[in-house]
Amino acid sequence: MIPFRKMHGLGNDFVVVDDRQKTLGVTPARAAAAADRHRGIGCDQFIVLEQPGGEGADVFMRIYNPDGSEAEACGNATRCIAHLMMEEAGRESVVVRTVRGDLPCQRLPDGTVSADMGPPSLEWQDVPLASAMDTTHLPMTVGAVADPAACSMGNPHVTFFVGDLDRLDWQALGPEAEHHPLLPARANIGFAQVIDTDHIRLAIWERGAGPTLACGSGACATLVNAHRRGLTGRRARIDLPGGTLTLEWRLDGHVLMAGPVATAFTGEFDWDALAA
């Protein structure tokens, strides 16, 4: 049996397994089976802890979407895994390694966990987009929304700025936007309503996962895109369906994100039962 921990940040939920001993035999298909909400345990991302393989980090975190694809970044899981590692090490700060780099994290005095998600990539090649263009204005229309901005937080994000999120059936627009021809690696799609220069409401359609209650990297990308469009300053509170994240795009280019983490329950599963 494989022990797991069910964690979440703002309801963006994760099945976390510890494969630092390299005994679990994780494959993309098995990760997808575990993430399935009907036949498996159910989660937005299946997270595998691995040895960091070198100095400078406490753990390596691998991220699978429910469709079995691997994601390069996951802000909420970064904060959850940082919490686990801080408990394990008895420290108040750790470094979480991902395929895109090392993310320093710390526990804040109010008990929330912050992650330094690194600098965004703003070039069209890095998002990636299909051809050369200004990443602050994409020639893209999906239903009633148009003219989004894009950037990468290690994973690709597109942000549509909308008037009233409550009057937009954004979940209906997600699939077409995720698979738009301008997006060769697909993308996570944000629908953002700017309330004030330091306050955004956001809903995210996630690549490979669909609508989630929150997306940390999506919140980072939204602040970056909103600031580049002149809609906000460099700090904002971002309200997602599952709760609120606090964001700052520091002058040194790094994006900092803070918010709550929680463990919902722990348990055990085996791959064969999931496949049945």
Ligand SMILES: N[C@H](CCC[C@H](N)C(=O)O)C(=O)O
């Ligand atoms: N929920 C995650 C992002 C998952 C991104 C994934 N759906 C992708 O394919 O990039 C977060 O908190 O940042």
